[in-house]
Amino acid sequence: MMDMQMSSAMSNMPAPSSPPMSMMSMDSMATMTFHTSIHDPLYSAAWTPHSASAYAGTCIFLIVLGALWRGSLALKAIMERRWLDAALRRRYVVVAGKPREAERVSQESDGKPVVLLTERGVEEEVRVVRSKARPVMPWRWSVDLPRALLVVLVSGLGYLLMLAIMTFNVGYFLSVLGGIFLGELMAGRYTQMEEH
Known part of the structure; x- marks a missing residue:
């Protein structure tokens, strides 16, 4: 009984405004699958190749x-x-007020200027600032x-x-x-x- 009421209600409904799938053009279906047409627009209708x-x-x-x-x-x-x-x-920063190692060595020796080679090369008034974890770089x-x-x-x-x-x-x-x-x-x- 319910099926009969449902089918009569469905028959009284207006037809859909768009054509059924079987009536759609083949061109619109072709764009949903890979195809080899040379007339496909790229980015806009103005960019449509018309020749090979x-x-x-x-x-x-x-x-x-x-x-x-x-x-x-x-x-x-x-x-x-x-x-x-x-x-x-x-990360190299100047350390204020700290004497360089070369100055300390030259004071202890004859007072001659000393050039001290370290693992970073010729010593300068800098220290390497290090952190244990890889930091996020400042903005x-x-x-x-x-x-x-x-x-x-x-x-x-x-x-x-x-x-x-x-x-x-x-x-x-x-x-x-x-x-x-x-x-x-x-x-x-x-x-x-x-x-x-």
Whole structure:
């Protein structure tokens, strides 16, 4: 009894406004699977290749974009190492009021100036400040602003590559992979320490 009431209620409902799945065009279905069309837009309708050479140019652009993305990761790794080196060099501080070891030795000897070699080379009026744990580097405009800009660049390039892949165009997909391969081949050795 309940089934009959339900089926009569369903028959009185208005038809859905969108066409059923079987009536959808094959073009809209084709974009949901990998395909080899050379007329797929990239990023906007204005960037739609209309010839094989335009499609090849778009694929070359994606190769370059993939290589730039991988190169920007290498640039970030290089900059991180430079910023860490600069921070570690800042750990040498002048100790006020403490006589240098060379002065103490020269006072004990004939009064001749003495140059004392230590493990850091020629002794200076500095001490190495050390901490037991790896500290978080202090916030600096000269480091953190370029770091943030590099992260935005890496992320933006990555999202552009992702959008190209989401077209499900086989040529675009292979171009992105080829660009990442090329970028890794050229700059991968710079990111090796950063990733481990």
